[in-house]
Amino acid sequence: MMTPPEPPDLSISDPLGAMLGFQLRRASVAVMMALAEELATLGLNPGEASLLLFIGANEGVTQSDIGRAMRAQPANLQPLVHKLWQAGALDRVAGKGRAIALSLSDEGRVLCEKVSRAFARNEARITRRVPAERRAEMIELLRLICMDACRPGGRETE
Amino acid sequence: MMTPPEPPDLSISDPLGAMLGFQLRRASVAVMMALAEELATLGLNPGEASLLLFIGANEGVTQSDIGRAMRAQPANLQPLVHKLWQAGALDRVAGKGRAIALSLSDEGRVLCEKVSRAFARNEARITRRVPAERRAEMIELLRLICMDACRPGGRETE
DNA sequence: TCCGTATATTATGAACCATAACATACCGAC
DNA sequence: GTCGGTATGTTATGGTTCATAATATACGGA
Numbered sequence A, B: 001m002m003t004p005p006e007p008p009d010l011s012i013s014d015p016l017g018a019m020l021g022f023q024l025r026r027a028s029v030a031v032m033m034a035l036a037e038e039l040a041t042l043g044l045n046p047g048e049a050s051l052l053l054f055i056g057a058n059e060g061v062t063q064s065d066i067g068r069a070m071r072a073q074p075a076n077l078q079p080l081v082h083k084l085w086q087a088g089a090l091d092r093v094a095g096k097g098r099a100i101a102l103s104l105s106d107e108g109r110v111l112c113e114k115v116s117r118a119f120a121r122n123e124a125r126i127t128r129r130v131p132a133e134r135r136a137e138m139i140e141l142l143r144l145i146c147m148d149a150c151r152p153g154g155r156e157t158e
Numbered sequence C: 001t002c003c004g005t006a007t008a009t010t011a012t013g014a015a016c017c018a019t020a021a022c023a024t025a026c027c028g029a030c
Numbered sequence D: 001g002t003c004g005g006t007a008t009g010t011t012a013t014g015g016t017t018c019a020t021a022a023t024a025t026a027c028g029g030a
Helices: A020-042 A046-057 A063-070 A074-086 A106-126 A132-150 B020-042 B046-057 B063-070 B074-086 B106-126 B132-150
Strands: A090-094 A100-104 B090-094 B100-104
Touching (some): A020 A046, A046 A063, A046 A074, A046 A100, A046 A106, A063 A074, A063 A100, A074 A090, A100 A106, A106 B020, A106 B132, A132 B020, A132 B106, B020 B046, B020 B106, B046 B063, B046 B074, B046 B100, B046 B106, B063 B074, B063 B100, B074 B090
Antiparallel strands (some): A090 A100
């Protein structure tokens, strides 16, 4: 349901258009598609690329750490780690227990820099028409929305 | 990759947290999960529910109309239409060609009202901490982000 | 030594989206 | 009137993503 947006047809009313929730969804899908396009030349998808950035910012983390921090199942990010490792971007050194500390190889650092620039290009592209003084505020509001949406119960006042 | 958010652990840096693109993604996923939870008692998922709202606001549309307006492939929303029809919520009357005009049955109107209230509850829940005077602005900014992200080329100036 | 915990990995299935192929009804040209 | 093109709906199929369960292994403590 609902992949990208784009101003469709007139004469058809869009009851979802006035809802913040669905504008969020639409914007998110569009931004992800743009990011995927930006990353295509590097042979990475958004998940792999963000994993690379995350490891670059937290050298020595394990898959479990990543799973907790990014709220992803370790089983799901295992293929991503495997792909990055096979591409020669990661070093894996044994830690305590079965844990494996992940860090960037020299090659990985180069790739990470390219990924970082691709993310920056994407950010510039999508915030082109967002007033600079509103950007931080918007990020903060999105964070709040996130927390409120995740709160289990319905809506207790505050 | 990345299902819900929630403040994870400290001592781990989150390079994605400062990016509007990923906050959008996280907020969107969280909001969708909250909406799905809100709709669960009605036996509908967000796609089916929004389809019902859309038909309610545009009685007589065909699947092709919906596909164009919502940017979904007709092949993908066929199962949704079928489910709503089987649930007795839709009337289907033959139109021109193979077209079938969709509208709400009496039962569908009742269900649509419940769906509408569920959407409203969800909106209230996620905008609890969004200042009222910022809401419209935020929707407009999201619309702009959407359009800019969808623009095919990279970033021509403006 | 043995049990419990934590981690990584594999296998499997569900949900969603995209594409392609097919069937059918209208419309216009000849 | 027939024929070909177009639009629509439907079915089938594959890919991607995510969740869950099961398995294997390493550490720590009773």
